[in-house]
Amino acid sequence: MHKITLKPGKEQSVLRFHPWVFSGAIKKIEGDAVEGDLMEVYSASNQFLAIGHYQIGSIMVRIISFEQVEINTDFWHQKLMQAYKVRTTIGVAENLQNNVYRLVHGEGDGLPGLIIDIYNDTAVMQMHSVGMYRSRQVIAQTLKNIFGDKLIAVYDKSEATIPFKANIGAKNEYVLSEGKPNQVLEYNNKFMVDWVEGQKTGFFIDQRENRKLVESYAKDKTVLNMFCYTGGFSVYAIRGGAKLVHSVDSSEKAVELTKQNVALNFDASNHEALAEDAFEYLNTIDNKYDLIILDPPAFAKHNNALSNALQGYKRINAKAIAKIKPGGIVFTFSCSQVVTKDQFRQAVFSGAAIAKRNVRILHQLTQPADHPVSIYHPEGEYLKGLVLYVE
Numbered sequence: 001m002h003k004i005t006l007k008p009g010k011e012q013s014v015l016r017f018h019p020w021v022f023s024g025a026i027k028k029i030e031g032d033a034v035e036g037d038l039m040e041v042y043s044a045s046n047q048f049l050a051i052g053h054y055q056i057g058s059i060m061v062r063i064i065s066f067e068q069v070e071i072n073t074d075f076w077h078q079k080l081m082q083a084y085k086v087r088t089t090i091g092v093a094e095n096l097q098n099n100v101y102r103l104v105h106g107e108g109d110g111l112p113g114l115i116i117d118i119y120n121d122t123a124v125m126q127m128h129s130v131g132m133y134r135s136r137q138v139i140a141q142t143l144k145n146i147f148g149d150k151l152i153a154v155y156d157k158s159e160a161t162i163p164f165k166a167n168i169g170a171k172n173e174y175v176l177s178e179g180k181p182n183q184v185l186e187y188n189n190k191f192m193v194d195w196v197e198g199q200k201t202g203f204f205i206d207q208r209e210n211r212k213l214v215e216s217y218a219k220d221k222t223v224l225n226m227f228c229y230t231g232g233f234s235v236y237a238i239r240g241g242a243k244l245v246h247s248v249d250s251s252e253k254a255v256e257l258t259k260q261n262v263a264l265n266f267d268a269s270n271h272e273a274l275a276e277d278a279f280e281y282l283n284t285i286d287n288k289y290d291l292i293i294l295d296p297p298a299f300a301k302h303n304n305a306l307s308n309a310l311q312g313y314k315r316i317n318a319k320a321i322a323k324i325k326p327g328g329i330v331f332t333f334s335c336s337q338v339v340t341k342d343q344f345r346q347a348v349f350s351g352a353a354i355a356k357r358n359v360r361i362l363h364q365l366t367q368p369a370d371h372p373v374s375i376y377h378p379e380g381e382y383l384k385g386l387v388l389y390v391e
Contacts, residue, residue: 036130053131153179231258317351
């Protein structure tokens with residue numbers, strides 16, 4: 001294990017349990033460190049602070065322990081069991097109505113760089129650091145030890161998320177047995193999940209509670225689910241008693257997935273899925289819908305795209321607010337981590353002002369409890385949402 005020494009005074013954030021050490025805080029690195037190596041972090045006065053994975057970039061250490069422990073199979077078992085206990089406590093694991101949930105949410109579970117989603121009998125891992133990628137086999141085996149026969153396969157989907165500068169040739173593959181895309185339950189709604197070809201790990205688990213809220217507002221309404229992806233909001237709106245549901249996405253594949261998921265749950269003559277550009281479609285919908293859901297992909301993944309992202313949120317919300325029926329409801333979201341809650345609200349406010357409608361905020365939404373945010377790492381709160389009443 002290598003040793004990193006911080007500059008004087010730079011230990012304060014680590015002492016406050018923030019899980020990142022930035023390059024500007026580092027005084028020296030002992031040894032010939034390779035990306036992904038374990039590092040012990042010390043203060044300028046040689047006080048032990050933490051252990052983490054070394055990486056090249058502005059964040060040079062992602063901390064996985066604030067205690068001086070051995071990083072072995074017992075360490076991984078303890079960490080993953082802690083995460084599992086949280087999910088049983090909040091009621092998403094061991095739930096007959098739900099077999100899809102996030103088991104590990106990076107910094108929120110003290111494991112920066114690691115995402116694990118459970119899809120019925122398959123775990124899908126996504127590594128965002130080389131250190132986690134190099135630990136994938138022991139993590140997969142630990143999952144099998146914890147879940148036993150309830151877990152058939154573990155799939156690693158890290159090819160697109162590992163830092164490209166590391167050049168380690170990561171490939172998406174099964175690391176424990178082999179499975180196949182299968183059907184999951186979420187609040188007793190059925191969904192097909194394809195973690196091999198689908199976005200992220202296959203399904204937007206983080207919108208579970210917000211989909212349930214849409215269901216409570218949908219009765220007798222005409223509903224537009226914009227950026228529908230696999231149709232999650234559409235399925236809940238139909239179950240909630242919507243008169244008509246239109247699902248719109250620019251991707252033909254997403255439209256087909258939406259049709260498939262609706263058909264799994266209903267013989268729904270009141271549903272139509274359309275492959276259309278979002279901005280163009282919104283230009284055509286004057287007073288057509290009572291409820292509009294705006295759940296776009298991340299408009300900004302890096303700070304250098306922030307300005308354009310905020311303009312995008314302003315434009316799309318202005319169009320929806322302008323076009324919805326009087327007394328309509330807009331569910332609007334941002335999943336861009338670099339967009340703060342205040343910046344998103346300001347963009348929606350600007351959109352409402354452009355639309356010249358009277359707008360009330362009914363709910364302020366975020367990610368569900370299986371996507372926890374460490375109180376020491378507020379940056380982990382990435383999903384922002386508002387429910388608006390438009391007069």
